[in-house]
Amino acid sequence: MDMTKADPKGLIRESYRIEGIGTPECRSIFLDWALSLAPGTDPAEAMRAALAHYGADTPDHPMSRVLTEGLTRPPATPARRAARFEG
Template sequence: MTLTEADPKGLIRESYKIEGIGDAECRSIFLDWALSLAKDADPAEAMRAVLAAYGADPAHPMSVVLAEGLTREQAAPSRRGGRAGRMKG
């Protein structure tokens, strides 16, 4: 995947240029970015591409958000069936 395909609007690139950007802003930008990907694009592949290109600082809030996205992408959702799945608590 090319960087242009991974970040078509340059949202991730620009987020790394914003001084003092916080977690909340990065999460909002991440959502806009995810919605701007092509329908057939693999989000995990796109996240890896932008992290490789821009994520030199692993402590940057956008690097953290992207890394969390990759972690959650790989974690399989689990659902408890039967009575345990219907119980609230």
């Protein structure tokens, strides 16, 4: 995948350039990144491309861990709330 499609705003790229960045900041950037993907873009494919491009040499970087976590964790299933009926 082309990096202009995988990281359209360069958010992932910039996260790797920030010295001392931590996991919480990377998670926040990750959310912004996910929201910036064009409709129809496969997020998993984009994560794999970004990880291969930016994280290949830095597997211990917090963003590498966030991207890897995003690829290995199952998507969260929203909890269903039962409707309360007052009759």
